[in-house]
Amino acid sequence: MQVQKDTETYNTKKFNELFSELEHCNEEEEKEKIEEINELVNKLDENEYLSSFTTKLFDDILKMIEEKKLSMGNAVLLMKRIGYCKIKKENENESFSNSLLHDRIQEMIFDEEKKKEEKNERLLVDLCECYLLLNHVHTSFEMAPMCMHFILKVSLKKDENEETQKEAEIALFSLSCISEYVTIKQEIYLNEIKEIIKYHQEHRNLTHFAYNFAWMFLMRRLFFNSKLETVIINDLHFVREAASEVKKLAGSIDWKNNEKDEEMKRMKINDIVIVERWLCMIHYFFYSCKFRVEKFIELISCMTSLCRATIDTHKIFVRECCSTFFDMMKHQPVLPVVNDLLKGGAIDFFMEELQRSTLDDIISYMFFKFLKEISISLEGNEENETDDAERKATKQKMVEKLEEEGYEDINTSLCKPLVYSRNKYFCYFVYAGIVDHFMEF
Known part of the structure; x- marks a missing residue:
């Protein structure tokens, strides 16, 4: 000390x-x-x-x-x-x-x-970036649009040399810091930010960080502007891009080994930070977005692969993925989401991990809570739930999965740790009879 x-x-x-x-x-x-x-x-x-x-x-x-x-x-x-x-x-x-x-x-x-003439554009951009970075959450409603106008010009540069990439990265970083509570008319930024993202998708001219910052800026705007959903999903293909980035990064990081070389260590830390930011943005997306997208299975599969890779070394990523899955169930049609979770391997992963004696209390609790949430969601009480046959079919899939993985034995062996977890982390239930509950049609 x-x-x-x-x-x-x-x-x-x-x-x-x-x-x-x-x-x-x-x-x-x-x-x-x-x-x-x-x-x-x-x-x-x-x-x-x-x-x-x-x-x-x-x-x-x-x-x-x-x-x-x-x-x-x-x-x-x-x-x-x-x-x-x-x-x-x-x-x-x-x-x-x-x-x-x-x-x-x-x-x-x-x-x-x-x-009117001879504006010092470089000075303006520098000052605007300093203002946004240092103010962070205190950016004024008056200053944000003005700064955005000049900073977007830098971000739109198409050159792929290192200097231009660094300029674009710091520019997009400063934009991504503008709070979602600062209201900005979308005509001020939407065409430009779409062009930046689309051009990168075709030419890969931005750094990993810069591309992430561009999405973060747009995702913050979604919080109070639901009209951006169609742009984010259909025009810019967020779900596809998020799945691709998570898959690529998760596969390229050696999660278990500690790098000894300082440069390799720095690169690994940067990649882990980018993964964390993408997971945060995916969570943000499902919290704010109500649209149904067919690519959910692919994204769930990539997130499940990340969970498998990080369960022993970076449990915070597993918890973030679990929280995202919860929000998917709350804000998306229930039956398709449960089926996507089954097809994407998330349920298999939960059941496999519950059988490990080394699993910590928080994750054990999250997995059990997740199964309970699914059972409640399939009760048929949702306002938009009309297809009773499909609901029963999905419940049957869950029953088969639970029985296949020996859920009753797992639940019995983990009952005491979960009770302890409830007291320590203010969890308010331990549901011991989920298999029976699923069987109650």
Whole structure:
């Protein structure tokens, strides 16, 4: 514990030391110093971040810019890294929003945007990206559309060179940070974001992160705009693309081995982060979307494969997939979803895993709850449920699956752990007679 405290103290002191040295550097030295600071920023933990990036620090950055002790270009590099780390750490402090630098950046964006000729487009994009990244959840309704206009121009570039890809990645990342609660008219962004996604689907010109960011931006808009469902499903084929990305990433990661080479370790961490973001977006999609899509089986199959690959090393992915399956049942027609879960292998996976003695309490509980939810859903009480014969046929499939996998023995052996799980995690039931319940037509 003491080692961690010393590390925190060292990082904070080192940051303050490097920052104070900036005003004594020439521009070339300044850039090298910024790169060193940015490397350190990546290492700061939550407490170190909060203690380092205060309102006073942002005001000091502004003062250094105005006194020509820090170039705008280098200030932008620093602000983007601070904003990136803020989002990565899910930090919602308002130190930047309360600073003079925040007001000055807004003013600069408005002033530059008003120019009829010779707009400095690069400066505008940089300032808009800094604003969105540092404000994160506090982006204003007035600023968001304006920033979006300039940032989308960068994102639309078709070049596949590394520099353009990096520009598109940070641009789309900043756009994906705009909260779903910030209302933006779809005519401001829809054609452009569709073009970005479609072009990538044909030419694969974006990085994995950039493509994910483009989808995240659009998915956030879906939250309060159900009209986007047809675009997301039929025009941009989200379900197909999500299945493809999850399958590709899940198959390319060696989940069980810890990489020793630093570069390989970094690449693996990045891939895992992308998988996590896709799962989050899939969950978001099924929570918001009510459309029925035939490709669900393929997506369920890919998610089940991911669960099999990560059950021993990254259980959080298994829990995320389970939560998504719950939302599918709540927001989609019940019978097709249950059949999709059967055909996609999700039920087989649950039953196989329930027989493992090493399965933890939370996942055991989630699997049992899932089976109970299916049994309740097939009661025939749903408003849209009319085909009683199909309902009975699906229930029969579930009965056969449960009997085939020896559910009664599994349930008996896990009864005590589940009762403990109920007390520890505030679960409110243990359903011991699911097979009998399924048999009650």
